[in-house]
Amino acid sequence: MFSNSKNIISIDLKGMIASGGRAPLNMDNLHGLFGKISKMKFDALSIVINSPGGSPVQSSLIGQKIREITKKKNVKCYCFVEDVAASGGYWLACSADEIYADVNSIIGSIGVISGGFGFTELIKKIGVERRIFTAGENKSFLDPFLKVNKKDEIKLKDLQKKIHQNFINWVSSRRGKKIKEKDFKQIFSGTFWLSEDAKTLGLIDGISSESTFFKKKFGEKVKIKKIKQPKSLKQKLGLGISSYAAEELVSKAKEELMFNKYGL
DSSP states (O other), rough: OOOOOOOEEEEEEEBBBOOSSOBBBBBHHHHHHHHHTTTTTOOOEEEEEEOBOOHHHHHHHHHHEEEEHHHHHEEEEEEEEEEETHHHHHHHHTTSEEEEEEHHHHHHOOOOOOOOOOOOHHHHHTTOOOOOOOOSSTTTTTTTOOOHHHHHHHHHHHHHHHHHHHEEEEEEEHHHGSSSSGHHHHHHTEEEEEEEHHHHSSSSSOOOOOOHHHHHHHOOOOOEEEOOOOOOOOOOHHSSSHHHHHHHOOOHHHHHHHHHHTOO
């Protein structure tokens, strides 16, 4: 007899989104995983997200890749949020056709933030003279050792506004009529909500865990197969561990700070 059970491929997208380094979520690190599932046969793709966000570029690239795979396979994608899908984490969630979360999950933060430090007073106190030579009047843009000028501030805000609009366009295209125009100001303000409120606003489709959802949708015999990122040759041989140790610590510290923003 042939089994009528559905085969679900499940992948984890967890942690900070950032290019290069030891950040868990970027196209370089996920290349092997996406390549692996692209060669597999399945009836639906499940993405389990726990991310406070990060790079808008990497968020966009990962989201596009998920859409590309599901379109090529002609299957639906379902997202299940654990602790948080905020900022870039919610960008990733929107690559799915339907989004579900735990009742205590944090959803949203559709906005753009840039941060840094200024050391102008510090270098004066310790007697350091800043010497900088440029070709191009804007090469010292937002130099931490120079006072922020109005021109730089206007430029940065313009960049943020455009990235924010790209985020809005993505969410609007993916969530469609599930979100109402009357709620746009609130939804796109950068704030975040628990799942019940997020559901009311149309940011998610319901409250459910991955296994509960698929058993209810496809029956008790549904098969959920977790696919993990293939190890690189260096990882298999245990090479390069010490050289990445410091970078790993810095990445983890940054990730911890991002999760702390949401009380996690």
